[in-house]
Amino acid sequence: MNELGSRDLIIQASYLAASVLFVLGLRSLTRPTQARLGMQQAAMGMLFAVVGTLLNAEILTYSWIMIGLVVGAMIGYPMAMKIKMTAMPQFIAFSHAFGAIAATLVGVVEYRVRSGESGDAGLSHGLAAALGLEVLFGALTVTGSFMAFGKLQELITGRPITFKGQNAVNMLAIIVAFGALGLLIYDPMNGAAFYTVLALAFVLGISMVLPIGGGDMPVVISLLNSYAGLAASATGFAIGNNVLIIAGALEGAGGFILSLMMSKAMNRSFANIIFGAFGAPPAAASGAKGEAKEPKSITPEDAAVQLAYASSVVIIPGYGMAVAQAQHVCRELMELIEKKGGEVKYAIHPVAGRMPGHLNVILSEAGIDYGALLTDVDDANRVIAAADVAIIIGANDIVNPDAEEDKSSPLYGMPIFRPWTAKSVFVIKRGKGTGFSGVENPLFTRDNTLMLYGDAKGVLGSLVKEIKALDEGH
Amino acid sequence: MIQIFQLYVFILAGFVGFIIIQRVPPLLHTPLMSATNAISGISLVGAIVAAGGQYGRVSTILGFFAVVCAATNVTAGFLITDRMLAMFKGQLKPGQSKDAAAKTEPAK
Numbered sequence: 001m002n003e004l005g006s007r008d009l010i011i012q013a014s015y016l017a018a019s020v021l022f023v024l025g026l027r028s029l030t031r032p033t034q035a036r037l038g039m040q041q042a043a044m045g046m047l048f049a050v051v052g053t054l055l056n057a058e059i060l061t062y063s064w065i066m067i068g069l070v071v072g073a074m075i076g077y078p079m080a081m082k083i084k085m086t087a088m089p090q091f092i093a094f095s096h097a098f099g100a101i102a103a104t105l106v107g108v109v110e111y112r113v114r115s116g117e118s119g120d121a122g123l124s125h126g127l128a129a130a131l132g133l134e135v136l137f138g139a140l141t142v143t144g145s146f147m148a149f150g151k152l153q154e155l156i157t158g159r160p161i162t163f164k165g166q167n168a169v170n171m172l173a174i175i176v177a178f179g180a181l182g183l184l185i186y187d188p189m190n191g192a193a194f195y196t197v198l199a200l201a202f203v204l205g206i207s208m209v210l211p212i213g214g215g216d217m218p219v220v221i222s223l224l225n226s227y228a229g230l231a232a233s234a235t236g237f238a239i240g241n242n243v244l245i246i247a248g249a250l251e252g253a254g255g256f257i258l259s260l261m262m263s264k265a266m267n268r269s270f271a272n273i274i275f276g277a278f279g280a281p282p283a284a285a286s287g288a289k290g291e292a293k294e295p296k297s298i299t300p301e302d303a304a305v306q307l308a309y310a311s312s313v314v315i316i317p318g319y320g321m322a323v324a325q326a327q328h329v330c331r332e333l334m335e336l337i338e339k340k341g342g343e344v345k346y347a348i349h350p351v352a353g354r355m356p357g358h359l360n361v362i363l364s365e366a367g368i369d370y371g372a373l374l375t376d377v378d379d380a381n382r383v384i385a386a387a388d389v390a391i392i393i394g395a396n397d398i399v400n401p402d403a404e405e406d407k408s409s410p411l412y413g414m415p416i417f418r419p420w421t422a423k424s425v426f427v428i429k430r431g432k433g434t435g436f437s438g439v440e441n442p443l444f445t446r447d448n449t450l451m452l453y454g455d456a457k458g459v460l461g462s463l464v465k466e467i468k469a470l471d472e473g474h
Numbered sequence: 475m476i477q478i479f480q481l482y483v484f485i486l487a488g489f490v491g492f493i494i495i496q497r498v499p500p501l502l503h504t505p506l507m508s509a510t511n512a513i514s515g516i517s518l519v520g521a522i523v524a525a526g527g528q529y530g531r532v533s534t535i536l537g538f539f540a541v542v543c544a545a546t547n548v549t550a551g552f553l554i555t556d557r558m559l560a561m562f563k564g565q566l567k568p569g570q571s572k573d574a575a576a577k578t579e580p581a582k
Contacts, residue, residue: 022513023490029506030497036559039509043552046516053519059526064538068525072545079546080553085561091554092507095547099515102544106520109533109540126477225507232514237480239520245480246487251510253491258503350500357503364561371564375500 007055014052015243021045022247026254032370049243085365086322089221089355090152096221096228097145103231104138104198107131110238111194128188130237132181135198137231143205145224151209152217152354161210170207173200215397217354219262226255258356265350265377267403267414295427298450300459303426304466307333308340310388314380316347316417317359320394320430324456327366330393333460334368336467342388346373347380347417349398377415390419392427393456400441425449428459505558512551518544 021041028038050069059065083091111131114123150156180196187193212220229251236244263269307313315334321327334344346363353359360373374380384390392399402409403416419425425448443449452459498506521544525537 018516019487023494025513026491026498026506026509027494029502029509030494030499032499032502032559032562032564035502035505035562036556039505039552039555039559042509042513043556046513046518046548046552049516049519050522053522056523056526058523060528061526061534064525064534065522065541068521068538068541069545072542072547073549075542076546076549076551077553080550080557083554085558088504088508088554088558091550092504092511095508095511095550095554098543098550099511099517099547102515102517102521102540102547105536105540105543106517106524109524109529109536110520112533113527113529130477221507225510229510229514232517233484235517235520237477237484239523240480241519242480242483244516244519245484247513247516249484249487250491250495251514253488254495254506254510257492257495258507261500348500350503355504356507357500357505360501361504361558361561364558364563367563369564370501370562373501 007057011052011055014048015241018045018049018052019243019246021048022250026250085362086325087153088358088361089217089353090149092221092355093145093149093152093224096224097142097149100138100141100145100228100231103228103235104135104142106235107134107138107238108198111135111191115189115191115194123188125185125188127238128194129181129185130234132184132194132197134231134234134238135194136177136181136201137227137234139198139201140205140208141224141227141231143202144209144220144227145205147206147209148217148220148224151212156210159213166207166211170204173204173207176200177204216266218351218356218358219259219266219268221355222255222258222262224255226252226259229253229255262351262356265415267411293445295444295449295451298426298452300452300462300466303450303452304463304470306389306424307337307342307463308467308470310337310342312383312387312389313337313342313344314347314374314384314387314390314419314422315344316349316384316390316392316395316399316419317352317363318349318393318395318398319353319358320396321456322353322359322362322394324394326393326456326460327362327368329457329460329464330363331366331368332464333467334372336464340467344372345380345383345387347384348373348375349377349395349417350375352395352398377417381418381421384417384419385421387422388424390417390422390425392419392425392429393460394428396429396441399443401443401446402441419443420446420448423448426452428452428454428456430455502559502562505555505562508551508555508558512548512555515544515548515551518548 022045025038025042028034177197177200180193183190184193184197209220229248233245233248233252236248337344348359363373364370374383397411399417399419400411403411403414406412420443427444427449429451444451521537521540525534525541
């Protein structure tokens, strides 16, 4: 770097301010009360960085930039304001894809310019490595995120799509991609190597996400989050910009931590996840164990009586609750029970929903105080053990006792909630089928488990009605 | 040499990220993801240079699309994060301001 002019000083100062505000913004997320303000400050940081960049002496024409900024804001604003909270995972996948497209395009432009196709300037080995990694992570994230989006939006089947020799094909693609990357670093002017990396990364994004089932989406989204960050970081290396490196590293770290947490919560090793083996459907239901007991069911009237006189109730929601849009009627039920002197808490499993923390957002949207949300499995289990009633709404695998008791179960070892330790358990469930993993749930046939069959919203609605009727009857 | 410095920055920033993000409670994991996503829309900075520099028509067009995508990412990312964080309402300890207490009343 040469001596900095005053213009460059201003640019660097804006980048420094942005980096500091980003870090502080993320730190504010450690406390719910400060989070909103902190993130608004981070948005200001972004504004500083953009304004600073506009001062860059290399920029000669502003018209395209301005049109691009306006168009982007016009697409982003309605998207963000209209999206439903249940659709948050799709939205995040979509947003990852957009960021990654930008990183990939910048990589291509930079390579074209630097390799002299449409300009001049040297292309060192280090720069070639940065550009190669940028398009590798970028392109992988683009197609991977679109695939994840398609699966979450149910444009593509949520079931794993597999074909024979899939792992071999993927491995070959990975090896060739890294081979091409190696060649590019060795010979930076080799355009064919650069575009091979780009093309194979697009293919890999598709082939790595397709075999993954909808229930594993929390891990996939976290991993894509991490890759999108690495792509941004590599962009920073390529264009020599620290704020990009920092912001990308923060996202890379965040996505990585979340994927670790998710894989731990599902009891899968991280290596198992990285290599895509987790797409394989778990071995068929662990077989008929002894006599098949029939689950007992209960009518909403009887359930309402128990709830009305319960002093402690724990609700365990799963993605089924979100699908049924039952969060609002859930709050209504909660308020009724509280009015009668009972206490209601929610036990939220780390992998409940389609992305990390998804159900917390959905319940908060319904106006439920976050003080009522138990997000730690051990804490929640202590509360459940002292509860009169545990209500399970659209959840299955996260309350399957086999995870603790049956070593042959594919769920064995996964940290789960223990609703059976409550005095009684109500399970609200559409029908008698198995959960997403296709594993039988012996919880349903336990002595203190009572089934309430039907749509979550409908069943909760009738519970609310019955509790109200109890009051009027007195 | 410059690239070594960049590596320093990358590793240190990643380290800071690890330390901070590990302390984010599971309650806020979804906003965390949308927040990091919005922040990494900083690729916008690279896109702006690509679109505004005189590198030939193809580069300008690619740069323009990069600006559109990155700007979408940034706008949508920060707005949705804000929308989500505004929904999290918590119990307040006694002694906090009335104004804030009013906000914690369930919406309806």
